[in-house]
Amino acid sequence: MPELPDVEGFREVLMTCGRQRCVTDVEVRDTGVLRGVSAQRFRRGLKGRRLGEGWRHGKWLFVPVDDGGRVLVWHFGMTGSLRCCAPDEPLAPHDRIVLTLDDSRHLRYRDQRKLQGVQLADDAQVARITDGLGPDALTLSGAELRKLLSGRRRAIKSALMDQSVIAGLGNLLCDEILWRARVAPRTPARDLSDPRFGVSTRGWAGSLRHPCAPGACHRVVPGSPGTGTTASRHVLAAGGPCARTASADAARSGAPSAGNERSDRSPVSERQWDDGRRHKATAVRGSRCESGAVPPL
The missing domain is CATH 1.10.8 (Helicase, Ruva Protein; domain 3)
Known part of the structure; x- marks a missing residue:
């Protein structure tokens, strides 16, 4: 199950692949991962929009889009991951959402079990999510x-x-x-x-930060082979x-x-x-x- 280091890794994938990139196309391959938004509204809310600076709270990843009032919200459940892929890379069976960026790369949401998913939220909805969480x-x-x-x-x-x-x-x-x-x-x-x-x-801070540090044992290895049960590989x-x-x-x-x-x-x-x-x-x-x-x- 993706945990804090995994989601921090997904944030880094997003920042490397998608920050300040414009979304030129949105493909919803499985509406079962959408939460509180239709596929049509999801496409309309993202296509032609630029992705902002992503931030994380706990296991949630928040990405503002440049319309000023919408936030792309990801929760990876048990098997979700975020992948940055070349356009010619074959789609995986569990790639549920594909965002095509203005440099032709794909930002793909991959999730085998679909226990959580993706939503397009406003500031009030984001506040309701974070208000129910303890401190990061x-x-x-x-x-x-x-x-x-x-x-x-x-x-x-x-x-x-x-x-x-x-x-x-x-x-x-x-x-x-x-x-x-x-x-x-x-x-x-x-x-x-x-x-x-x-x-x-x-020793709390050191123990917790250790998995997120470069070269540590808990780190996300985007694109690692496997069944998609988690993007984390304990290396x-x-x-x-x-x-x-x-x-x-x-x-x-x-x-x-x-x-x-x-x-x-x-x-x-x-x-x-x-x-x-x-x-x-x-x-x-x-x-x-x-x-x-x-x-x-």
């Missing part, structure tokens, strides 16, 4: 995160994934953040106010495999592992850590992360 995750400091979550009884992972609390985080990214922070997913959110979790919140950087997961794998198999001493404990219990690690082990195993010991499993 990339704008929060550790202190702001702690304040936002203080008093919440629900599990930390559930709170982080609630878009009305914090916008932009999904299942995989929450697992990555909690793995780096050494916090079990079932830990009550209000426990982050405990001084023991200071290291977790202090191993040149630094090699994740040292912590390698250490955990060695510990699980009973093999000795450097730096895996029992004295290096996280604030959560070993049982909680085991539950949290197994909850999404397959997601974090392929990504690069900071080196460090992991409690024995």
